[in-house]
Amino acid sequence: MPVITLTINDELVSARTGQSILEATRDHGIQIPTLCHLDGLSTRGGCRLCLVEVAGSSRLLPACTTEATEGMVVTTHNDKIDRYRKMILELTFAERNHTCAVCVSNEHCELQTLAAELGMDHVRYDYLNPELDMDTSHERFGVDHNRCLLCLRCVRVCDEVEGAHTWDVKGRGINSRVITDLNCPWGQSESCTECGKCVEVCPTGALFDKGVAVGEMKKEARFLRRILDGREKNQWRR
């Protein structure tokens, strides 16, 4: 396997050709915060939290979608990057109505945890307080657009792992919404297999099991690795 050498945080490290900066840094025990990324799903580069500095580039680049190359010089943490990451979280909080205190995912939310870890202790921007609805037409699950940050893990897991492609996106930019089928209520979706993978991979309380109260929605995305290993390594073949 061809090996390349690059510099990450002033240290020479080796990586496999074709690896992203994110994969290369994680292989060396360096943690970069991520939100839309989920091991096992395709990369999206949507949340921008994994932005890193690459020598020679005037802009910060997302580590998940940027390929590690020979001789690359990467910085994963410094004041500028920390400032950008905080700013991204603030904008995420300002864009929709993430009211942690009354959210089903309170204390089990990746966005909430990241904000605390990265020291985002308040939002400097005006909250947009958009008028967003919930869809609870499905018998078992609900979607609350107030908590959605458009990571699109639901879209990817449904398409790439379950193979149903029930989820997709309508609209552009700030008006984007995740939708089921051709924007029909989830309960009327003909393609949904009710597998619940989308709920388990959702990082916030946007997708939830019906009937859970505040703080009761705990998610578990480890099934993904099990399914993918079984599929990719032919573990289920006799």
Place this chain on the structure above:
Amino acid sequence: MAKANKKIRLATAWLGGCSGCHMSFLDLDELLIDLAEQVEIVYGPLVDAKKFPKDVDLCLVEGAVTNVENLELARQIRSNSKLVISFGDCAVTGNVTSMRNRIPVKDLLTAVYHEAQAPIGAESLKVLPALLKKALPLHQVITVDVYLPGCPPDPERIAATLTALLEGREVNLEPQMRTFG
């Protein structure tokens, strides 16, 4: 010498919130006794003071700025306090108080005071302070020095924050102690 022994003047304020943060403050339990030796509470729901006093050292502000009375008090707090602490999620983010922000004030008042079957009716609107167009986090109205998140912030967070401030240290809460919600 007399000056060195002088107690720190602590104020608390209750803006647009549920008073849960103040309840959590009372849950400091025996720490309140230690605190009482170091500070004098000069204003807030816990003491009987009609006007926000001058020369306050620390002020814990609970709640979002949701009406004109809150706005006026917030400004008084800022001009008379050395350190202002956003105390709890409503002050820090707007939180539950700001969930009304997507509804026009007129519709809100109509639904609650005119149409609802409630003991308090439309006549009270003459005396209640006017609502602002939106409930705002405290830092959008005045400069805030320290943010203490949580709904409510549990007593451990309050203790850690107050201890640091009383000892003149910078507040540096552990990540698990600075989550919203």
